[in-house]
Amino acid sequence: MASMMSLARRRAGGLLRPETMRHAAVFCRGFAAAADENDVVVIGGGPGGYVAAIKAAQMGLKTTCIEKRGTLGGTCLNVGCIPSKALLHSSHMYHEAKHAFPSHGVKFSQLEIDLPAMMAQKDKAVSGLTRGIEGLFKKNKVNYVKGFGKFVSPSEVSVDTDEGGNTVVKAKNIIIATGSDVKSLPGITIDEKKIVSSTGALSLSEVPKKLVVIGAGYIGLEMGSVWGRLGSEVTVVEFAPDIVPSMDGEVRKQFQRMLEKQKMKFMLKTKVVGIDASGDVVKLTVEPAAGGEQSTLEADVVLVSAGRIPYTAGLGLDTIGVQTDKAGRIPVDKHFMTNVSGVYAIGDVIPGPMLAHKAEEDGVACVEFIAGKVGHVDYDMVPGVVYTHPEVASVGKTEEQVKALGVAYRVGKFPFMANSRAKAIDDAEGLVKILAEKETDKILGVHIMAPNAGELIHEAVLALQYGASSEDIARTCHAHPTMSEAVKEAAMATYDKPIHM
Ligand SMILES: Cc1cc2nc3c(=O)[nH]c(=O)nc-3n(C[C@H](O)[C@H](O)[C@H](O)COP(=O)(O)OP(=O)(O)OC[C@H]3O[C@@H](n4cnc5c(N)ncnc54)[C@H](O)[C@@H]3O)c2cc1C
Ligand SMILES: NC(=O)c1ccc[n+]([C@@H]2O[C@H](COP(=O)([O-])OP(=O)(O)OC[C@H]3O[C@@H](n4cnc5c(N)ncnc54)[C@H](O)[C@@H]3O)[C@@H](O)[C@H]2O)c1
Numbered sequence: 440m441a442s443m444m445s446l447a448r449r450r451a452g453g454l455l456r457p458e459t460m461r462h463a464a465v466f467c468r469g470f471a472a473a474a475d476e477n478d479v480v481v482i483g484g485g486p487g488g489y490v491a492a493i494k495a496a497q498m499g500l501k502t503t504c505i506e507k508r509g510t511l512g513g514t515c516l517n518v519g520c521i522p523s524k525a526l527l528h529s530s531h532m533y534h535e536a537k538h539a540f541p542s543h544g545v546k547f548s549q550l551e552i553d554l555p556a557m558m559a560q561k562d563k564a565v566s567g568l569t570r571g572i573e574g575l576f577k578k579n580k581v582n583y584v585k586g587f588g589k590f591v592s593p594s595e596v597s598v599d600t601d602e603g604g605n606t607v608v609k610a611k612n613i614i615i616a617t618g619s620d621v622k623s624l625p626g627i628t629i630d631e632k633k634i635v636s637s638t639g640a641l642s643l644s645e646v647p648k649k650l651v652v653i654g655a656g657y658i659g660l661e662m663g664s665v666w667g668r669l670g671s672e673v674t675v676v677e678f679a680p681d682i683v684p685s686m687d688g689e690v691r692k693q694f695q696r697m698l699e700k701q702k703m704k705f706m707l708k709t710k711v712v713g714i715d716a717s718g719d720v721v722k723l724t725v726e727p728a729a730g731g732e733q734s735t736l737e738a739d740v741v742l743v744s745a746g747r748i749p750y751t752a753g754l755g756l757d758t759i760g761v762q763t764d765k766a767g768r769i770p771v772d773k774h775f776m777t778n779v780s781g782v783y784a785i786g787d788v789i790p791g792p793m794l795a796h797k798a799e800e801d802g803v804a805c806v807e808f809i810a811g812k813v814g815h816v817d818y819d820m821v822p823g824v825v826y827t828h829p830e831v832a833s834v835g836k837t838e839e840q841v842k843a844l845g846v847a848y849r850v851g852k853f854p855f856m857a858n859s860r861a862k863a864i865d866d867a868e869g870l871v872k873i874l875a876e877k878e879t880d881k882i883l884g885v886h887i888m889a890p891n892a893g894e895l896i897h898e899a900v901l902a903l904q905y906g907a908s909s910e911d912i913a914r915t916c917h918a919h920p921t922m923s924e925a926v927k928e929a930a931m932a933t934y935d936k937p938i939h940m
Contacts, residue, residue, distance in 0.1 A: 480610035482588040485513015486795040487786025488616030491802030496579040505588040511572040515795040525561035534668040590755035619747040619787035647739035655682035658744035674704045687837035687886045749788045775805035824893035832896035835884030847877035851933025860920040871929035880908035909933035
């Protein structure tokens with residue numbers, strides 16, 4: 440079967456690439472650190488930076504991590520993945536209690552939202568996890584410097600410490616892991632009260648009656664879902680013709696219908712051309728993206744979620760000559776090295792998907808190269824998940840991408856309406872869609888819309904990683920009754936016929 444062959448191929452060739460070995464010999468600056476010198480300094484303590492620091496220390500390298508925020512975990516733990524998922528879960532519980540419990544025979548006389556308690560639960564999750572990373576730093580002997588880091592030379596970082604002092608940290612190898620920041624839009628000033636970024640949207644003090652979201656990407660749909668479930672009227676204004684433009688077209692259409700059923704309104708191919716926040720309500724002037732008649736929208740709160748930009752402000756990249764591209768990202772080679780020898784970059788600050796798990800993979804691979812070992816990240820194998828309800832998860836190519844490649848392919852689909860577990864729990868919206876190469880049956884892409892698609896996708900990630908065929912999945916025993924059986928049935932539908940449809 441394809442999976443066994445590909446595993447053998449990887450073992451034989453994949454991990455001992457000659458160019459990788461050359462890199463280890465030529466670029467690595469060595470590890471005989473002087474007493475005041477580190478082998479590795481990481482600037483930024485987000486998922487890219489803290490993981491790189493822990494991995495480096497575990498590999499026996501003397502390591503320091505510099506973080507300006509006061510807490511570790513970066514955007515993801517402090518104002519991103521974790522608080523948003525906490526609120527998504529809490530708001531989902533409220534929504535279920537209101538709309539789904541009665542049909543399951545669970546009744547109660549009064550249901551209300553205690554927003555401060557919801558926020559406190561979110562904050563507890565964040566602080567527990569960020570403190571946990573400090574604990575991991577101690578356990579692994581990573582030196583943690585709290586302050587703002589700035590290059591003074593390719594091997595020295597000056598840190599303005601949180602206590603008000605300054606120290607210079609020296610290293611043979613420096614990793615830039617400074618992440619990303621909110622992209623603002625021309626003419627729109629984010630005040631984090633009435634006009635908010637994702638950070639403000641995670642801490643609103645009351646449920647806005649009307650919420651306008653600018654941008655139908657990950658943040659817009661997740662945070663729009665949170666406040667929509669808690670009672671806001673949500674209108675999403677999107678410049679592009681589609682929501683989440685990177686998603687498989689067929690899955691996206693079903694996804695949009697689901698969100699519309701949840702009363703989220705979409706204004707696609709629309710741009711915001713003016714915004715007036717001077718009164719009690721915010722007035723937005725919008726017009727078709729191609730130009731045309733203007734109209735006005737009113738909102739209590741406007742969420743600006745039109746993307747994020749790499750964060751390198753004040754880092755002193757010019758001082759040492761590190762180049763950035765037009766989008767402000769730092770280009771790196773296969774070993775995560777910038778154009779300056781010994782200076783590396785990982786995570787949101789470099790090209791590639793802006794995702795926490797991708798940043799972590801970058802961090803590990805980068806450190807492995809620095810240590811003279813081998814590292815590898817394949818961005819085609821990075822899964823993406825939108826944590827709405829249902830969730831939408833994908834890995835590999837969309838049908839549009841496969842078509843554009845001109846590859847002959849087969850599609851296998853299986854709806855959760857025909858999955859026994861989904862029916863048992865009365866949560867059966869969504870599908871599994873598998874794309875496989877016609878000639879070899881090798882899986883090219885998997886797209887899942889389901890309540891727990893973010894968990895289900897990993898079977899597909901492993902399959903793609905090991906070059907599996909749809910038959911490999913179909914012939915693998917899946918427990919019953921599980922949502923995962925829908926993945927098996929979609930795999931059957933790809934090369935043959937499903938049983939339960
Ligand atoms: C609302 C929201 C929800 C998200 N949800 C998800 C999700 O569910 N799943 C997912 O995969 N991704 C999610 N993301 C994206 C994810 O947060 C990022 O991809 C990830 O945090 C990138 O990690 P990083 O280490 O590259 O950068 P960051 O996490 O941004 O960390 C960089 C750190 O560097 C520090 N820093 C910057 N400059 C300096 C300096 N000069 N000196 C010292 N420190 C410095 C910053 O303070 C920051 O803490 C979300 C993002 C947002 C905004
Ligand atoms: N679940 C997750 O993994 C998760 C959750 C949140 C954020 N993130 C990451 O954070 C990053 C930022 O999220 P995001 O949602 O801000 O960006 P995004 O790139 O996902 O979506 C931005 C959207 O805004 C639209 N847009 C851009 N300019 C616009 C304008 N002027 N008017 C109207 N629409 C406009 C774009 O077409 C796009 O659809 C993403 O790249 C994502 O990787 C991931």
